[in-house]
Amino acid sequence: MTAEQIIFLIVGAATLIAGFLVVTVRNLVHAALWLVATLFGVAIIYTLLNAGFLAVVQVVVYIGAIAILFIFAVMLTRRQAAETGASVNKNWWAGALMSVLTFAALALLLQSWSGFSKTASAVPSGFDAINQLGDALTSSAGYVLPFEVASVLLLAALVGAVYLAFNKK
C-alpha cells in the first residue's frame, strides 16, 4: 500500500464520519462545524486528484463563506423548542432505508462498469491545470457562456437573498 493510498483512506474515513455527524448531531452549530470538517476532507481529496485550484476554492468559498453563512443562520433562527424536540422526523427510518438502498444501488451499478477500477495515467510533463482551466473558462471555444451565465445567476441570487431576508417593518 502506497503512502497516497494510506492518506486517502484516512481522509476518506474522516470525511465520511464527519459527514455522518453533520446529519445526526442534535446541536446545529456543532453540525455546521462538522460540515467544515467534511469540506476540509473534500478539499484534501481534490489535492490528491491534482486539482489544487479547486481545493483552494473549496476552502475559500465553501468553508470561508457557505459554512459561516450556515452558522449565522443557525444562530439567527435559534429557539428553545427546536433544540429540545427530536432532531429527526417520524419517518426517519424510511429516509435511512432510502439512503442505504441508494448507496447499495450505486455500488452495484458501478461495480458492473468496466472502467470501475482503472488507475490514473500520469499527468503529462509541463501540463499546467490552472492555465488550462483559465483558458477553458474564458475562450469562446470553451465554456465562456456558462461562465457568464453563472455570474448572472450569482447576481440574481444576491438580489433575491437581500430582498427575501430584508425586514420590511
Add this chain to the structure above:
Amino acid sequence: MIPLSWYLILAAGLFSIGLFGVLARRNAVAILLGVELMLNAVNINLVAFWRYGDVTQMAGQVFAIIVFAVAAAEVAVGLALVISVYRRRNTVVAEELDLLKW
C-alpha cells in the same frame, strides 16, 4: 496509485449520508446542510472523472466550478428563505410549515 473505484465509493457514501439528512432532519437549516453534502459528493465525482479521463479536457473542473457557483447561490437564497419564514411563523421546523394543505 489509487483506483478510480475508491473515489466513486467515497462520493456515493457521502451522497447517501446527505440524502439521509435531507429526508430525515426536521430543521430546515439541517436539510440545507444535507444538500451541501450531496453537492460535494457530486463534485468529487466530477473531479475524479476529470483526473482519470483525459486531463487536457477541462470539462470536469469547469463543471465543478459551476457547481460551486450554484451551491453558493442556493445557500444564500435558501438561508434567506429560512430567515424570512422564521420571522413570519417563528419556526424553522419543516413539519410545522404546513400552509399548503392537501
